[in-house]
Amino acid sequence: xxxLAVDVSRFEGVPMAPxxxxxGVSEAFKADKNDLKxxxxxxAYRTEELQxxxxxxxxxxxxxxxxxxxNKEYLPIEGLAAFNKATAELLLGxxxxxxxxxxxxxxxxLSGTGSLRLAAAFIQRYFPEAKVLISSPTWGNHKNIxxxxxxxxxxYRYYDPKTVGLDFEGMIADIEAAPEGSFxxxxxxxxxxxxIDPTPEQWEKIADVIQEKKHTPFFDxxxxxxxxxxxDEDAFSVRLFVKRGMEVFVAQSYSKNLGLYAExxxxxxxxxxxxxxxxxxxxxxxxxxxxxxxxxxxxxxxIVANVVGDPTMFGEWKQEMxxxxxxxxxVRQKLYDSLSAKDKSGKDWSFILRQIGMFSYTGLxxxxxxxxxxxxHVYMTKDGRISLAGLSLAKCDYLADxxxxxxxxxx
Amino acid sequence: xxxxxxxVEPAPxxxxxGVTEAFLAxxxPDKxxxxxxAYRDDNGQxVVLECVREAERRIAGSxxxxxxxxxxxxKMIDESLKLAYGEDSDFIKDxxxxxxxxLSGTGACRLFAxxxxxxLPDTQIYIPTPTWANHHNIWRDAHVPQRTFTYxxxxxxxxxxxxxxxxxxxxxxxxFxxxxxxxxxxxxVDPSEExxxxxxxxxxxxxxFPFFDxxxxxxxxxxxERDAKAIHIFLEDGHQVGCAQSYAKNLGLYGQxxxxxxxxxxxxxxxVAVxxxxxxxxxxxxxxxxxxxxxIxxxxxxxxxxxxxxxxxxxxxxxxxxxxxxxxKENLEELGSPLSWEHITNQIxxxxxxxxxxxxxxxxxxxxxxxxxxxGRISMAGVTTGNVxxxxxxxxxxxxxx
Numbered sequence: 001x002x003x004l005a006v007d008v009s010r011f012e013g014v015p016m017a018p019x020x021x022x023x024g025v026s027e028a029f030k031a032d033k034n035d036l037k038x039x040x041x042x043x044a045y046r047t048e049e050l051q052x053x054x055x056x057x058x059x060x061x062x063x064x065x066x067x068x069x070x071n072k073e074y075l076p077i078e079g080l081a082a083f084n085k086a087t088a089e090l091l092l093g094x095x096x097x098x099x100x101x102x103x104x105x106x107x108x109x110l111s112g113t114g115s116l117r118l119a120a121a122f123i124q125r126y127f128p129e130a131k132v133l134i135s136s137p138t139w140g141n142h143k144n145i146x147x148x149x150x151x152x153x154x155x156y157r158y159y160d161p162k163t164v165g166l167d168f169e170g171m172i173a174d175i176e177a178a179p180e181g182s183f184x185x186x187x188x189x190x191x192x193x194x195x196i197d198p199t200p201e202q203w204e205k206i207a208d209v210i211q212e213k214k215h216t217p218f219f220d221x222x223x224x225x226x227x228x229x230x231x232d233e234d235a236f237s238v239r240l241f242v243k244r245g246m247e248v249f250v251a252q253s254y255s256k257n258l259g260l261y262a263e264x265x266x267x268x269x270x271x272x273x274x275x276x277x278x279x280x281x282x283x284x285x286x287x288x289x290x291x292x293x294x295x296x297x298x299x300x301x302x303i304v305a306n307v308v309g310d311p312t313m314f315g316e317w318k319q320e321m322x323x324x325x326x327x328x329x330x331v332r333q334k335l336y337d338s339l340s341a342k343d344k345s346g347k348d349w350s351f352i353l354r355q356i357g358m359f360s361y362t363g364l365x366x367x368x369x370x371x372x373x374x375x376x377h378v379y380m381t382k383d384g385r386i387s388l389a390g391l392s393l394a395k396c397d398y399l400a401d402x403x404x405x406x407x408x409x410x411x
Numbered sequence: 412x413x414x415x416x417x418x419v420e421p422a423p424x425x426x427x428x429g430v431t432e433a434f435l436a437x438x439x440p441d442k443x444x445x446x447x448x449a450y451r452d453d454n455g456q457x458v459v460l461e462c463v464r465e466a467e468r469r470i471a472g473s474x475x476x477x478x479x480x481x482x483x484x485x486k487m488i489d490e491s492l493k494l495a496y497g498e499d500s501d502f503i504k505d506x507x508x509x510x511x512x513x514l515s516g517t518g519a520c521r522l523f524a525x526x527x528x529x530x531l532p533d534t535q536i537y538i539p540t541p542t543w544a545n546h547h548n549i550w551r552d553a554h555v556p557q558r559t560f561t562y563x564x565x566x567x568x569x570x571x572x573x574x575x576x577x578x579x580x581x582x583x584x585x586x587f588x589x590x591x592x593x594x595x596x597x598x599x600v601d602p603s604e605e606x607x608x609x610x611x612x613x614x615x616x617x618x619x620f621p622f623f624d625x626x627x628x629x630x631x632x633x634x635x636e637r638d639a640k641a642i643h644i645f646l647e648d649g650h651q652v653g654c655a656q657s658y659a660k661n662l663g664l665y666g667q668x669x670x671x672x673x674x675x676x677x678x679x680x681x682x683v684a685v686x687x688x689x690x691x692x693x694x695x696x697x698x699x700x701x702x703x704x705x706x707i708x709x710x711x712x713x714x715x716x717x718x719x720x721x722x723x724x725x726x727x728x729x730x731x732x733x734x735x736x737x738x739x740k741e742n743l744e745e746l747g748s749p750l751s752w753e754h755i756t757n758q759i760x761x762x763x764x765x766x767x768x769x770x771x772x773x774x775x776x777x778x779x780x781x782x783x784x785x786x787g788r789i790s791m792a793g794v795t796t797g798n799v800x801x802x803x804x805x806x807x808x809x810x811x812x813x
Contacts, residue, residue: 054476216415290545
């Protein structure tokens, strides 16, 4: 070994980081040699054959791009203009007055994570005293994002284990109790990890309390289209808040709904009270993005712009979206049917049908989730979340057996 | 409704972007854009390399879009390490290099800065004067204290070597230094091989840490191996190095954001730990890096035929720029300029620090419709056989009375 110029490595004290609780699951799954293994860990859509799925409309768009042979010049810091226009319109509706009035600052960013991080960095810089309220539970990476951006956070009650549903009173009480001017992180639809969404009436009340306390709503929209199957319907909550004239942050991701996971496509949108404010906010978001990555990657953004910008392809996307969401609904039904048929204890499994989107919060605790993996080779996250996107109709019976065993026979 | 963002001021305009905007708005048929930081061919057009087009044809439709592992594409990282550290590097064989795919050079520098902040909180970064403006932004936003070190010598338009060495000696032991591996941006002034050896030796004496930003490997001299010489000198001297690599210029992948961050460690175990922490820093920033650019890089570099094509094309780009440097200098000499323009051909890479004052640059723009940044930096990528005489004439006009 070549002698070092320094006596001791600079990195002597660097400890091994723990495996990521979500992404680490896939790595463990890959290492498992058992035939029965099932990956219900990461939220990545699979076909009935449990294969990854590249949407037809994406392949079309890529071929178009290949034919056009465009150059690969840097995008501006705020990203591809055609993408930014398309993404804001998709989220808010092309006819939304806030778009027409130029009230929306939109920056293309590195998928949902990158969009959240930009917003978090903005909050830290311009609202250094403010707190972000996050649901209990929430996507694991939310805490990492706010921690690394040095934004303080606290939790609001969300999941009620007794009903395996929404603790609505707790949620409202905690939002109300928070200091005025807090930021409230809300999942636009298909809450991750629980799959439990507020009803439209509940959304109205949530908007009421947020307005009353002068909080700022901050939406994470990672599953638009994946919840109900309809892109418009899934944007209901965001549009409701915007309609009330509130200033709103919205982080978007195209990882799941266009299957563009690896291309890191998303956007941060800030709906502001005037076009002048939107310009200033946009300029400062750019200033935060520049020392992070300079400008966002072009490939995924072009795909989105092509798909959303072409009426035929857009129509095809909507259909594929409905099919993907439809498959998940079918799988939910089958899993519920299997559980109800096999479980003789009389436990009510209907929460599976009430939950929405890619995930189901099974109510299994850590020990039970470990049993799922160790005994049944079912890979999931330790909070009891399973990704139905990774489940096939054919495997529902097996999964039901595993869940029943883990629930009843493990503490 | 009163806005929450009343106190948010407008960010200052980006000086380089402003140049391009003004250029685009100018109706003059003679206009020349030598502010651009991206390669242009002899017709002033952006270029997509043939090897890139071919790689894209090969990968089209064949891959799924699943998330890359957190550290990015393993294949792309392997090829990047071979390129920077050498095909037969012992460090690679011994698995001593912690490396992750990063969002081009910017992302690689930012990850390293964040790593410094978290694990080496008592360290700072010494940044050359001048440097790419975004370096200051990166370490500032990472909350790592900055210092500067002497680099450019305005009188000679070259390297202030004694000033540089003084600053290295005067810095506290164990300081972190940002070094441009080749084709210094914005000056184009690189230390000679002998000078690099002296710098490396002094770094050993002072136990400093060298972090290399290598954004132009292959693009500077035309030979990637030669352009990595500085890094190899330091490695031979036994230094632990860090390195940010970018494929924006040398593979023309600007908008794809393809790059790599590597850190040489004591041993494999330490490399695994450091890599895990780099991933941990990336996870709350963007989770995992984009696929497309990584696929292009690994397809090209791992295929002998495509790699040969790339070497030819990158040499072509470098040669065109070297040719334009020569032409510009010769034109100025033929015009009878009283000044020395040696620095045009002494400097290397995309940029030339001309030595012109902001007032002279303003005259170039107003009188001759030539656009560049007011620090006198000329992007040689914007110079063509079609405009070099016009450019030389204009420069001569505004500088002849010096």
